[in-house]
Amino acid sequence: MSDENEKDPPSFRSAQWFGPADRNGFMHRSWMKNQGTPQRMFDGRPVIGICNTWSELTPCNGHFRQIAEHVKRGVIEAGGFPVEFPVMSLGETLLRPTAMLFRNLVSMDVEESIRANPIDGVVLLCGCDKTTPALVMGAASCDLPTIVVSGGPMLNGKFRGHDIGSGTSLFAMSEDVRAGKLSPEAFLDAEACMSRSAGHCMTMGTASTMACLVEALGLSLPQNGAIPAVDARRNTLANESGRRIVSMVREDLKLSKVLDRRSFENAIRINAAIGGSTNAIIHLLAIAGRIGVPLTLADFEAFGSAVPLLVDLLPSGRFLMEDFYYAGGLPAVWQALGDIVDGGAASVTGLSMGENNAGADCWNTEVIRTPENPVKPKAGIKVLRGNIAPDGAIIKPSAATPALMKHRGKAIVFEGLTDFRKRIDDPALDVDENSILVMRGVGLLGYPGMPEVGNMPLPRKLLERGIRDMVRISDARMSGTAYGTIVLHVAPEAAIGGPLALVQTGDIIELDVEAGRLHLDISEEEFARRQAEHKVAPAHPKGGYEQLFLQHVLQPDKGADFDFLVGCRGSAVADNAH
Known part of the structure; x- marks a missing residue:
């Protein structure tokens, strides 16, 4: 961290603005001085x-x-x-x-x-x-x-003698309210206790x-x-x-x-x-x-x-x-x-x-474990592929339920967030704990913006029975504070014709995290028929930045950047126009 190898002042980029003794140099320094900047700052x-x-x-x-x-x-x-x-x-x-x-x-x-x-x-x-x-x-x-x-x-959040964490505890307490285990008044009291x-x-x-x-x-x-x-x-x-x-x-x-x-x-x-x-x-x-x-x-x-x-x-x-x-x-x-x-x-x-990091010490081996005594032996993000997600989908095993990491279940399909909120607590919804909740149209173009709604709340009637996790699949993201057996970032997304758009309620979906497999269990002929019949709905941008976003955003497996922003353009700038 020494100050050796200092460059001569003119080599600094800012010298293009503040160095010259001409009209432009005068202007740049003079305007900065109206904030009380002394001359020595331009040395x-x-x-x-x-x-x-x-x-x-x-x-x-x-x-x-x-x-x-x-x-x-x-x-x-x-x-x-x-x-x-x-x-x-x-x-x-x-x-x-x-x-x-x-x-x-x-x-x-x-x-x-x-x-x-x-x-x-x-x-x-x-x-x-x-x-x-x-x-x-x-x-x-x-x-x-x-x-x-x-x-x-x-x-740390503190509530009724226990630590609570932003996001994670919010999601858990919200489900407890819906299940009738926590009163709305207690839920409200926790607000200030969480963010203190x-x-x-x-x-x-x-x-x-x-x-x-x-x-x-x-x-x-x-x-x-x-x-x-x-x-x-x-x-x-x-x-x-x-x-x-x-x-x-x-x-x-x-x-x-x-x-x-x-x-x-x-x-x-x-x-x-x-x-x-x-x-x-x-x-x-x-x-x-x-x-x-x-x-x-x-x-x-x-x-x-x-x-x-x-x-x-x-x-x-x-x-x-x-x-x-x-x-x-x-x-x-x-x-x-x-x-x-x-x-x-x-x-x-x-x-x-x-x-x-040489010589760094651990002062609490309960919080920071050793590889010999890990919280979980394998915890990295798992990439899933299959006929639903040919360009990939992801799951976070460390936040998932082990028993659900290999699972077959009947799909319950929701067409976006509005449809999900309308139907998820309907007592007539044909769903049980073995079902797989699928939400589409919530990706980068479909929503737009790919919101953090992948951790879908469970149906109230299952929460009341004590169910706390189900397999959930979407082309959305999930808050980093969330948890559950949740498949995210399905690519390509449904809004641009990705295979997630072909799933129908009642279809059987197979999830095998260890094998990296996410599969819609229908015949190749049926899959091809649905693909041929599916029509991608045209986007209707409102203009402005949203239109730019819809025209240029890359899919999540490419980082969701704009196609024209990828790469380093450097710091060079045109000469002063004054």
Whole structure:
């Protein structure tokens, strides 16, 4: 982390704006001075952009103004010039129809904001689910020195003497209300008990998963993934990240020098070991596509399916992110995995990942297990294929019911979310615990945006009998905080003529997770007949961004990025037009 090999000031990108003694240089410096910027900030020091997703409409990121101030202090201490700028913020909790619809839009905002401005390096302030991949995707397309600072998880929820976790406990308590086991009044009381501090979900949902995975990719300082949002050490990490990005600029340590094939293979393995979200698949594929690293859905099978689940956290286990940090966080997981991960992968510290995590201790072997005593021996995402999902579907075995991992059942088909909500609690619905719930038309184009509705609530009449899990299949996503035997991301999706559109209520579906098989049990002749008769309904975009989305989004097995955004376009920009 030394400041050796400093470049001459004119070599910094920002010198194109602030260096010249001509009319344009005058204009650029003068306007910055109206904010009280002293002349010495234009003496050739690196300009560090702080990309902030703060918003009161994104509660997970509501404390980012404070974090940004700590980053700024670090930048100034290291001799840099910090400039904070906003981009669109994605809050999974409030944004409709789904935050995933706007992930690519935010990545465009980030990319163009970085490229168009006098920025030499960037600090990405990420929190709620889609903000992390969106910001990393945008930065990867520019390929400047970049470091990630996550906002951190909330403190553990506390309700009636027990810990409760965001999302996971919500889903469980909601089903208990529907089953008559929990009163609506108690359900309401739990709201404030669950979300009792700043920060994102404290379960191993998508936000915590992606915070851990940017650490596993080498894009953050050690312990970024788990420090609670309100722990003073989160602010310290922000300060140190501000200091480090200045050195990264002087070393020209760009994203493309950190991220390579080993980085993504490590992230896949870590995602399995921590019981991470299925959403990580789409996001890692998209990030890899931006930086130019080959990555496919099959890689998640090859590098993650045999990795043991070591972290005993909801929704796959018992504990929460606060406990994870106190137990040692991601460095302890890295150490426990040993040779399973590649310690030679690079990182933003300038050291290898192995060096970053050398000597890390585990302080609670109940929370972070060893490979000899795992929560589950094989926990990685399992890729399923068959005549329903020729381009793949996925399931998270660590969150599923073992008895349902090999299952044959009668399909109960729902045409989208409205139909599901209308019929699922109908006493006349012909469904039992062996049935398989199928929902289609909720993919990237079908909804649009691929919402987190794959974890369909069970029929009330089955909940009242004590049933708590069934096989569920859809072309939607699932919240990282959710659980159950749930098949997701069926590709190609039904809205573009994928075979999921051919399933009829009463059909027998076979699921065999170990064999990676998802099969509609009808004859080839019947399958061909249905295909020939099926008509794809034309899309009716409303114009604006939704039209752009529908015209250009790739399917989930390709990362759900826009076709025209894949690849790194670099940081070069046209000359000043003034």
